[in-house]
Amino acid sequence: MRFSWLLLLPLLAACNSNPSAERGEPGFGAADPESPADATALPAPDTASTKAVSAVSDTLRTVRQKHNFSNPKGPADLFKLVYRGPSILDGTGEFTITNPTGEVIFREMLTEPDLEAALVYEMKNPTATRAERETYVLRRIDRFFVPSQFHTPAIDPNAAFPTGLETLERATWDDLQHRPDAIGFDYLKGKEDRQRIAWSPLTKQVVRVQ
Template identity: 70%
Template sequence: MRYSWFALLPLLLAACNSTPSAVQEGTDSAAAGQPARDSAALPPPDTSGTKAVSALRDTLRTVRERRNFSSPQGPPDTFQLVFRGPSMLEGTGEFTITNAEGQVIFREMLTEPDLEATLVYEMTTPTATRAQRAAYVRRRIDRFFQPSQFHAPAIAATSVFPTEIENLDRAAWNDLKQRPDAIRFDYLKGKEDRQQIAWSPLKKQVIRVR
């Protein structure tokens, strides 16, 4: 018996409607413990353009010098000044002395004004430009460890104990005075605050001697 296609059309449509849709298949798989596809999920963030963070990004200038200091006859210590900040006029210098074993035996922070203060003695005009000030700070940093700033003995035999220095250990000072090979380092902080430091074998630390 021949059937007309028009007569079979309702049966074909019913068969199509009984097939599960793609969304339904996804729902069924999720119910079975499989992750469903989420067309609205965001892609992973693009980090290719992220700016790298470096611990040294703010370091503007570094000077380093190796000198005998804590051990006059032994391996030299490392004197270092690292200046960090957004600019030469807005930074801070870290002055450290590290012995041959890698131990930091002295650390002091120097502000930009500490390094710039003596510019007034060189100015030929009432004021200085930012460029002149920045250049002076750079020069101060570059010349911070001049050979002429290291002295032996650390304390001359004819020196008198400086009572004006607070918390200075007289015993340590007298011990250094008796050591002709002891070495002193001098540096200027601010306009006129001249620091004189030396390693004290008695106290096992750096002390100010003047």
């Protein structure tokens, strides 16, 4: 009789086992649903209807120019304008200056109207066609870094301090005005807002001087 009870013990143990653990359901002994092993078993998300965004595919125009700027006698800085958007008349330009060590020392975003506004001075008719507008914007981009935009010195020795620039400190201006090798860069923003920027050794940053 003792022998028959010994044979029944494995069967009783099997009947009392935890069913949740066997099926992987929550409960004592169940696998953590957020564990790495379970995550890898999940199906990949459905991205068929998701619109891909690519900085490369959305780039419409890129112009680059190396020119001395932050260090008049040292390696040149990289001036770059990258124009991105769904179309030429619906884009935005990112203007950056990167020094020889790879640090971006200046960044400004230029909208399409910033680049197109001056077209009004070249128009022969009351309105411009879409093709004419696109051609003008692309020409503005392509000629953004022509040599005539760079000036030495950055500030004329006889120039008066520009009181209209709230971000420019007089000490920065005076220091640059006494540096005949300082380099200024001019660019047009909008219809008539012609700006000049220069690297200030005093403040270690790019400042607007005009």
